[in-house]
Amino acid sequence: MQKNLFLLFLISSFCFSQNPYPQDYFRAPLDITLIPSGTFGELRSNHFHSGLDIKTQQREGLNVYAVADGYVSRIKVSHYGYGKALYITHPNGYVSVYGHLQKFSPTIEAYIKKLQYEQETFEIEVFPTAAELPLSKNDIVAFSGNTGGSGGPHLHFEIRDNEERPINPLLFGLDIQDGVNPTIKNVYAYPISKDAHVNKSREKQKLRLVALQNGDYTVENIEAYGKIGFGIEAIDRQDLATNQNGVSNIQGIYNGNLKFEMDFKRFSFDETRHLNRFIDYEHYKNKKERIQKLFVEPENPLSMYTNLDNNGFINVEDSTSSVYKIKVGDFHNNNSWLTINIEGKQASEMKAKPDSVTPYFIYAKKNNELINKHISVNIPENTFYDDFFIDFKVSNDTLSLHDDIIPVRDNFSISYDITGYKNPEAEKLYIARLVGYRNQYALYSQTYKKENVLTTYTKTLGTYALVMDTVSPKIKPLNFSKGKWLSKYRFLKVKIEDDESGISNYRATINGKWILMEYDYKKNELTYDFNDAISQETENNLKIIVTDNVGNSSTFETLFYRK
Numbered sequence: 001m002q003k004n005l006f007l008l009f010l011i012s013s014f015c016f017s018q019n020p021y022p023q024d025y026f027r028a029p030l031d032i033t034l035i036p037s038g039t040f041g042e043l044r045s046n047h048f049h050s051g052l053d054i055k056t057q058q059r060e061g062l063n064v065y066a067v068a069d070g071y072v073s074r075i076k077v078s079h080y081g082y083g084k085a086l087y088i089t090h091p092n093g094y095v096s097v098y099g100h101l102q103k104f105s106p107t108i109e110a111y112i113k114k115l116q117y118e119q120e121t122f123e124i125e126v127f128p129t130a131a132e133l134p135l136s137k138n139d140i141v142a143f144s145g146n147t148g149g150s151g152g153p154h155l156h157f158e159i160r161d162n163e164e165r166p167i168n169p170l171l172f173g174l175d176i177q178d179g180v181n182p183t184i185k186n187v188y189a190y191p192i193s194k195d196a197h198v199n200k201s202r203e204k205q206k207l208r209l210v211a212l213q214n215g216d217y218t219v220e221n222i223e224a225y226g227k228i229g230f231g232i233e234a235i236d237r238q239d240l241a242t243n244q245n246g247v248s249n250i251q252g253i254y255n256g257n258l259k260f261e262m263d264f265k266r267f268s269f270d271e272t273r274h275l276n277r278f279i280d281y282e283h284y285k286n287k288k289e290r291i292q293k294l295f296v297e298p299e300n301p302l303s304m305y306t307n308l309d310n311n312g313f314i315n316v317e318d319s320t321s322s323v324y325k326i327k328v329g330d331f332h333n334n335n336s337w338l339t340i341n342i343e344g345k346q347a348s349e350m351k352a353k354p355d356s357v358t359p360y361f362i363y364a365k366k367n368n369e370l371i372n373k374h375i376s377v378n379i380p381e382n383t384f385y386d387d388f389f390i391d392f393k394v395s396n397d398t399l400s401l402h403d404d405i406i407p408v409r410d411n412f413s414i415s416y417d418i419t420g421y422k423n424p425e426a427e428k429l430y431i432a433r434l435v436g437y438r439n440q441y442a443l444y445s446q447t448y449k450k451e452n453v454l455t456t457y458t459k460t461l462g463t464y465a466l467v468m469d470t471v472s473p474k475i476k477p478l479n480f481s482k483g484k485w486l487s488k489y490r491f492l493k494v495k496i497e498d499d500e501s502g503i504s505n506y507r508a509t510i511n512g513k514w515i516l517m518e519y520d521y522k523k524n525e526l527t528y529d530f531n532d533a534i535s536q537e538t539e540n541n542l543k544i545i546v547t548d549n550v551g552n553s554s555t556f557e558t559l560f561y562r563k
């Protein structure tokens with residue numbers, strides 16, 4: 001026991017000596033036991049998670065505290081993303097971020113509501129000065145919620161440095177209980193060079209994982225030759241919850257030499273999309289498993305690679321025995337090891353998978369233009385990481401532009417010349433991406449119109465089509481009916497829906513005066529709070545106009561009475 005304690009002391013002092021971040025400066029943002037439903041750096045759709053998701057006991061409305069002295073430097077309210085979010089700048093230069101909030105503290109709520117009414121908008125972003133909303137550590141700044149793109153009540157919490165780079169909040173000493181080793185779910189070997197093979201195949205090989213008694217892993221011995229890389233699918237759990245979260249550190253060690261290390265301590269938002277270069281994107285799209293590659297291909301600027309030798313690739317020689325070990329660790333230094341024994345053996349004949357050739361070749365470093373009849377695709381240089389044969393087909397108004405199995409770095413554009421359409425049809429057209437097994441769902445893709453050309457900008461390959469939306473949005477009162485007395489009501493709730501292109505904007509007034517209606521896209525609800533006290537009248541005219549993305553609009557109007 002003594003020895004273990006000493007070891008623990010050694011390990012923790014080692015960690016702290018490497019940790020440049022202030023300890024005990026920030027308190028926890030909640031006053032409950034911190035249990036994460038998402039960890040820093042974990043793999044999400046097109047990005048690395050930039051904070052810690054803290055479980056809030058399946059509830060909303062928990063007190064959210066200022067983690068240190070400072071001032072509110074930014075308030076952002078959006079339908080999607082972080083929903084209602086608060087940013088606090090601290091005297092030491094760090095910024096703490098609180099997302100998916102239900103509401104702000106009364107002072108901050110009054111501050112932002114005044115601006116929402118002045119600008120007549122629910123979605124808003126403001127940057128108060130240091131003098132406007134100063135705060136002390138422990139002040140209640142907000143209440144936890146589920147707003148924006150949140151799939152259940154939780155607090156999204158971040159700490160950023162003075163260059164807006166998110167840092168793992170746990171590096172500041174927040175207390176999370178974690179004695180659970182990461183789980184390795186799958187391991188793959190990738191033959192890279194032309195002469196390389198794994199188990200006599202030129203294709204990526206799934207290796208059969210064997211879990212050992214002590215929690216570590218091995219695989220059946222493999223036979224290989226040439227330039228090889230490895231990839232794993234791994235997750236981590238913390239104590240007190242079964243959530244599958246991200247790991248914090250991954251290493252690849254070949255014959256005792258560190259070839260690869262990735263460490264998720266800090267990154268910048270400019271690089272977060274390169275997650276798609278880090279994972280096996282095609283595998284993810286086909287199998288929904290995120291394989292993290294323990295090798296680095298060209299055009300991968302991620303800053304989280306802390307050690308690389310030969311970009312993580314190994315060269316297996318003929319008639320050799322070698323060992324590749326993978327170490328996966330969480331933030332609390334719980335580690336899982338995987339051992340791969342490799343027999344080096346040059347293979348005589350191997351069939352390489354032929355490239356699927358199409359008439360259209362994309363040079364990643366060049367501007368590429370694809371045109372067929374009335375549809376054109378403009379792909380600027382560096383839209384893709386690699387050169388490849390792209391699948392490009394046009395049939396009437398349907399554009400097949402490859403499958404979504406190749407990562408895209410930045411926007412490319414798709415344009416339709418709609419001269420063939422006449423008004424009123426032409427006015428109701430938009431560009432949609434078709435999804436689903438039979439392409440049965442049309443997702444609106446933000447469409448811009450200039451004379452007879454519709455253009456959309458996208459980062460997703462796949463099938464696109466011109467779709468017509470002639471149906472206006474639906475507006476339906478939820479907790480009241482037309483012409484009634486609503487004296488005891490605190491809220492007015494209305495359901496708004498649009499079938500095709502989706503809701504673009506809405507505007508609500510009482511007796512001609514704009515009222516703030518908060519939009520919850522997950523519930524398709526608009527909510528007005530009578531405490532905003534916009535009308536003191538007994539007879540009130542409520543009017544709501546909802547417009548969809550091609551400009552169809554609907555108006556709901558009623559009288560109600562209040563005293």
Ligand SMILES: [Zn+2]
Binds near residue numbers: 038049051052157
């Ligand atoms: Zn989050």
